[in-house]
Amino acid sequence: FTMENDLRKAIQDGEFVLVYQPQVHIPSFEIVGTEALIRWRHPERGIVSPGEFIPIAEETGLIVPLSEWVIREACRQNRAWQLDGLPPIPVSVNLSVRQFLQPNLTERVAAILIETDLAPEYLELEITESMTMDVEFATAALMRLKELGLRISIDDFGTGYSSLNYLKSFPVDKLKIDRSFVRDIMDDPNDAAIVRTIITMAHHLGQTVIAEGVETEEQLAYLRTYGCDELQGYLYSPPLSPEKLRERLQSEA
Ligand code: G
Ligand code: G
Ligand code: MN
Ligand code: NA
Secondary structure (H helix, E strand, C coil): CCCHHHHHHHHHCCCEEEEEEEEEHHHHHHHEEEEEEEEEEEECCECCCCCHHHHHHHCCCCHHHHHHHHHHHHHHHHHHHHCCCCCCCEEEEEECCHHHHCCCHHHHHHHHHHHHHHHHHEEEEEHHHHHHHCCCHHHHHHHHHHHHCCCEEEEECCCCCCCHHHCCCCCCCEEEEEEEHHHHHCHHHHHHHCCCCCCCHHCCCCEEEEEECCCCCHHHHHHHHCCEEEEEEECCCCCCCHHHHHHHHHHHH
């Protein structure tokens, strides 16, 4: 299988890079976090998107070394920015299903935090609702991760299996409203109602709420009116190279 061999080689040869999408506080538009998103710089095919290779990495188990690299690189870069005197902000990393099920995930993450000298509050891990089907397993796994002092968010909130049952027992810091709800917020009253409800629920549960995929001023105005805390989307910025993100942070410092 050629993609598998290519992936294996790419991990060895270091063909992956991370880009960072700013997350901004809605009233102030200050950058309060970033999401790390992986890109593969394939020598022949150019930039390959994670939608194409993450599923294959999951099937083949290569996701384990690959994800390990993502967390380490995100932590290393974050610490390097801090040491350069940039305003410290947390970095958020997407966990894959297979990674979440790894019995030694907490130990791996703890080791990376020590190795990169990053304070745990600057690392956030994003899980999806598909990882929460076994509520007892997920609660225990998240509790162990939380004990390290890092943050947990639920990605693509509202699109997966969500009985809501898990929200009462999970130590979740942030809900990320999926961009499919945000997209039609101005035209579809049902999407608008769902978004307002998620904001209210998150706040009642003591969680921060961030809207994904915000592209227009109208969407921003709506989200601001209903008290959404943060946004991530093209309106403010697409995912940026580390160099570009550093410039943004510098201009804020
Ligand atoms: O940035 P982009 O639109 O290409 O991301 C596509 C998908 O790939 C998104 O669902 C995103 O969550 C996922 N993704 C991006 N980076 C990573 C990563 O480092 N690990 C995992 N597991 N998924 C990622
Ligand atoms: O699935 P996850 O939320 O982890 O991945 C975020 C994905 O959303 C990335 O692929 C990123 O490139 C994409 N994205 C970020 N901002 C926007 C936006 O404003 N509009 C759209 N359509 N996609 C976005
Ligand atoms: Mn994400
Ligand atoms: Na998402």
